[in-house]
Amino acid sequence: MQTIQVEVHYDFICPWCWIGQRNLAAALAESGANAAVSIRYVPFELNPAMPVEGMDRRSYRTRKFGSWARSQGLDAQVTAAGLAAGAQFNYDKVLRTPNTRLAHRLMQFAQARNQPRQAAALYQAIYAAYFSEGRDIGSLDTLVDIAAEHAFDAGETRTYLRSASGARQIEAARDEADRRGIHxxxxxxxxxxxxxxxxxxxxxxxxxxxxxxxxxx
Structure with a gap:
């Protein structure tokens, strides 16, 4: 049997991407296809113009949706959907909207190690760090800590993230998504x-x- 190729186009700022990941994981277990599947995580930056340091979430969301009350209503919908999927959203802890470029580069670093289970665990952990724990996943130090928590070498991770490695691939992935009609x-x-x-x-x-x-x- 040939390996089934799965591509997950995602952004860590997207709560529905985390819910989708949890639903895909449940489907893999239900279908029994786990051993025959190879998953590639493909970056898709939703906010490429976000300042490197991110923004105050309340200010950003108020401007985006017209009011903080509207944003809170959307957060409540996501939280309910997350409970069904096994993803816990604690929006009271989420104070900033991050730039996700570094987090995408961390996933590229992880996938290049050819350790799919380790990469999958890191992918899940970045979402949980942000949406459940309110950690700043736009911060290099935070990402290095998350990587180290999942058996990646902290020094090697920090060196990679301080370089320009992976940036071109992220931009190329977005161009390819546009070509394929993934918006x-x-x-x-x-x-x-x-x-x-x-x-x-x-x-x-x-x-x-x-x-x-x-x-x-």
Whole structure:
């Protein structure tokens, strides 16, 4: 059986991307396709013009949605959806909206090590650090700490993030997404079948089973 290629187009600032990740993980377990799947995390910056230091979240969201009350209403919807998916959102702890470029570069660093389970654990951990714990995932020190918590060498990680490595690939990924007509995240491609949005686990499981059948044939 050939390996099923899965591409996850994401941004760490997107709560639905975390929910989508949890639903995909549930689908992998349900379908039994885990061992035959190779997942690649593809960066998609939603706020490429965000200042490097990020912004006060309340100010940013008020400007984006017209009022803080509107933002809180959207946060409540996400929190409810997250509970069903096993993702805990503690928006009272989230004080800043970060620039996610460094976090994307950290994922590139992780994936280059060819340790998929370690990379997958780090991917989940970055979301949890931001949405559950309120940590600043735009901070180099924070990202190095998260990486070290998941068995990456802190010194090597810091050196990589202080360099320019990975930046060009992030920009190239966005250009490729535009070429393929991917304009929002999460977008998950399972053996070429493109699924937009944080769909329920059943949707991902169906696509995984179909891909498994095609691969076996």
């Amino acid at each position: 929002s995240v999460p977008t998950i491609a399972i053996a070429g079948e493109v699924i937009s949005g944080a769909q329920p686990p059943a949707v991902f499981a169906h696509a995984l089973r179909a891909a498994t059948q095609r691969s076996a044939a």
